[in-house]
Amino acid sequence: MHALPSIDALRQILPSVIFELADRFVAAGHELSLVGGPVRDLYLGRVSPDLDFTTSARPEETIKVITGWAESIWDVGRDFGTIAFRKGDYTLEVTTYRADAYDKDSRKPVVAFGDNLHDDLFRRDFTMNAMALRLPQLELVDPFDGVSSLKDSLIRTPGAPDVSFSDDPLRMMRAARFASQLKIEVSSEVRQAMSEMTDRIEIISAERVRDELVKLINGADPRAGIDLLVATGLADKVLPEVSALRLEIDEHHRHKDVYQHSLTVLEQAMALETDAEGPVPGPDFILRFAALMHDIGKPATRKFEPSGAVSFRHHDMVGSKLVKARMRALRFDKDTTKAVARLVELHMRFYGYGDAGWTDSAVRRYVTDAGDLLQRLHRLTRSDVTTRNRKKADRLSFAYDDLEARIEEISAQEELDAVRPDLNGEQIMQILGIKPGPVVGRAYKFMLNLRLDEGVLGEEVAVERLRSWWAEQPESEDSAAE
Structure with a gap:
């Protein structure tokens, strides 16, 4: 925690628009204070991007004060006493002193305007946000010891x-x-x-x-x-799926603490985020949330085997379905939901690579299935290693290094990020003499699988393989009969 800068220093630190606004309110006979987060942040050694104010002026009086000075005004929060406006590069909000009452069955307050700063600060959420700087004199008002809370x-x-x-x-x-x-x-x-x-x-x-x-x-x-x-x-x-990760550990400790493991994976994934110029700029919610939720399928799939081991078969698939359901319940957008669920589904795909190795076809499929989530999947998979066994951790790390190197090598050769079959839909229809429909989709999928399994075939070989496939399809006989 930092000490509040001196008044002279504050006048240098705070944007001049604050003092311009204060002069207008004072000239009109109203009180105005900078309040909440912006004041708290001064003690944290930073200037808040938000500029929130509280005032004795009623909403219509606030509009009168700023009309002709603000560049645009919107009063969507007028019923709650809030007027927002833009001046230069800043968006500012001024709210009339409030002394609300609440209905026990709703979080929506029965709005009541107050007549003093103290009561307005009392209704705020936390003491660290219940501080104000009276303007323009920059007098600190801290009736509930918000400074002490920050200090402690x-x-x-x-x-x-x-x-x-x-x-x-x-x-x-x-x-x-x-x-x-x-x-x-x-x-x-x-x-x-x-x-x-x-x-x-x-x-x-x-x-x-x-x-x-x-x-x-x-x-x-x-x-x-x-x-x-x-x-x-x-x-x-x-977020009940996270609470459920606190599995009861059996007396033989045959598996690790899944809850603590998930939190560690989250922290390790954060450490692998990049700066703004990198492939996964932090903070990245999709990566972080996938890291937290990647094992939520384990409680439903845990099984104690006769051998004494514990298995969590298909927890990746179960977890993917669970995370979709939870994110839908929380009203996340479809793209974010799909991305997190896909990462959860794919997070186990890498395991076994170090022992058995993968064909080029398997590497292509890994990249294709990950799509634009590949860089996040790299980081999630690496973060999922929390073992204290250094040899095991090094073995997995080296194996993933090798996989990434192979991906780069194949990508350079084949532009793997944009894998396409050797023949497109128009060509398929022309070669087979068929019209648009489901059969074209099946033929395209067949050609795509060839591309993934065998790499670039060249048009001549691709046509030959397509014709061979077509000869085995029941639709080919109907086409010949016509």
Whole structure:
């Protein structure tokens, strides 16, 4: 934690648009304060990209103050007291002091405008977000010791946490998200309230839970956030497949702790993300979430074999179906869902390569099945090695090094990223004398499999092989009869 810069330093650090706005509000007889995240971030040694303000002005008064100065204004949040607008490169939000009441059956507040800054800060989620800088004098207002919370690296609530979480249960997800983003812990009171109020999360929309989960996974320490969700029981409600990974370990310890393994894989996958110029710029939600969820099929597939070993046959396929179902329930978009599920499905494909080796055909299929997820699959597969047996870890690493080298070699030869059969659909129809339809698709798939199995055939050989295939199809006889 950093000390709050001096007033002179703040005037240099903060964008000038803040002071321009403050002068307009003060001139109109209104109070204005920078509030929440932007103030918290000053103590964390950074300037927030968000510029949020609270004011004594009512929404219509705010619009009057900024009209002619702001370049565009939108008032979609007007009923809740929020006016957003753009000035230069900045998007700013000004919200009237609030003193809301909440319906116990909904997280939507009965909006009531307040008349002082203290009460407005009291209704905010956490003490570290319940600080303000009065403008333009830059006076710190911290009635609930948000500075102390940051100093102690603890998440606390301005009032009783059970009341806060009852008012807005999404705040429990936000606590876990901040634990990940800011690498801080929750206070014992907050943890207890989260544990006792898990059922309240059920009134929150799936979309809102999803958004907080994405921010948590993309944070600096997602392990901490996930651990908090699991320990308090919230994960049982929003991500039960992860809670289920805590398999009871039998007395002979015949398999590793799947839950802890999954968190380690997540951290190792994060370490393999690239910068913005690389193939997998971090934070990459798809890679991270696939790493967390890759073994969720194990609880349903665990079997103690007569030999004493433990097996999880087909847990990759089962896990892929489970992750699809969970992500659909959380209202993830189709592309993201498909990508994560595909990685979970493919994460075991590599194993056995080091022992048996693969033909060029198998390498081609690996690349083709991964498609544009190949770079993520490389990182997920490498991250899945958490054994403490150094010889085994080195053997798997060297084997994957070899696979990647072969992929690069074959790719250079055949432009593997864009594998196409030697004959396209138009050519197939012309050669066989058939019209568009399912048969063309079957013929194309046959030619694609030849391409994957045998590489480039050349047009002459491809035509010969296509005709041989066609001669064995029942449709060829119908075509000849015509």
